[in-house]
Amino acid sequence: MLELCSMANSTIDLLLKRRSVLAKNLIEPGPSPEELQSILSAALRIPDHGRAEPWKIQILDKEAQSSLGDFCAELFNSENPDSKETHIELERNRPQRSPILLIITMCPNEKKLAKIPEVEQLLSTGAMCQNILVATQALGYNAQWVTDWPAYHVDVIKFLGHNDKTQIAGFIHIGTAAEEPNERPRPDIKEIVSKFRV
Numbered sequence: 001m002l003e004l005c006s007m008a009n010s011t012i013d014l015l016l017k018r019r020s021v022l023a024k025n026l027i028e029p030g031p032s033p034e035e036l037q038s039i040l041s042a043a044l045r046i047p048d049h050g051r052a053e054p055w056k057i058q059i060l061d062k063e064a065q066s067s068l069g070d071f072c073a074e075l076f077n078s079e080n081p082d083s084k085e086t087h088i089e090l091e092r093n094r095p096q097r098s099p100i101l102l103i104i105t106m107c108p109n110e111k112k113l114a115k116i117p118e119v120e121q122l123l124s125t126g127a128m129c130q131n132i133l134v135a136t137q138a139l140g141y142n143a144q145w146v147t148d149w150p151a152y153h154v155d156v157i158k159f160l161g162h163n164d165k166t167q168i169a170g171f172i173h174i175g176t177a178a179e180e181p182n183e184r185p186r187p188d189i190k191e192i193v194s195k196f197r198v
């Protein structure tokens with residue numbers, strides 16, 4: 001009982017202190033292969049109505065990040081021919097900012113759509129992203145969940161090997177914080193939470 005209680009306390013402490021670290025401030029080391037396996041196992045431990053299992057996770061090491069960066073830079077350049085070289089390089093570097101990059105995607109399970117609407121399948125995918133953030137921080141590493149234009153570009157989705165029904169829920173950068181992030185203002189609980197009365 002005592003052990004359960006202290007586990008609960010450390011979980012609530014972790015949740016109350018959780019902070020993202022900007023991808024550009026995530027440096028080596030990243031999680032070991034065993035630690036990454038724990039993060040990924042935690043990722044799968046999410047609510048999933050009717051076992052729709054609409055999600056996939058891809059792991060990108062530095063080599064894969066570099067290919068994705070080159071692809072995004074060329075795509076950005078072809079669609080924005082007047083952009084400055086510095087901006088193209090920023091796009092090349094975007095997926096390469098951290099030791100490990102995870103890409104979490106959702107392709108709706110069409111057989112289950114009548115009972116499990118797409119929004120529920122997407123919500124489960126969001127829960128997966130959040131579990132990854134929390135598990136990463138529990139192991140002493142840091143992460144940031146980002147999207148930006150590459151998450152919504154059909155050519156990027158295709159480049160990653162997905163069909164056109166697949167959506168990117170998030171790019172999650174993982175590494176060690178180069179410096180501790182400052183706290184940031186959080187919403188006032190009174191503005192968000194109320195007692196419903198009839």
Ligand SMILES: Cc1cc2nc3c(=O)[nH]c(=O)nc-3n(C[C@H](O)[C@H](O)[C@H](O)COP(=O)(O)O)c2cc1C
Pocket residue numbers: 018019020021144145146147148169170184
């Ligand atoms: C779906 C989603 C997409 C996001 N995309 C970006 C992004 O592209 N760039 C960014 O700087 N932050 C993005 N964020 C916000 C960060 O993940 C993070 O929440 C923010 O840096 C604040 O840090 P905190 O998690 O400690 O509150 C996104 C968050 C969510 C939920």
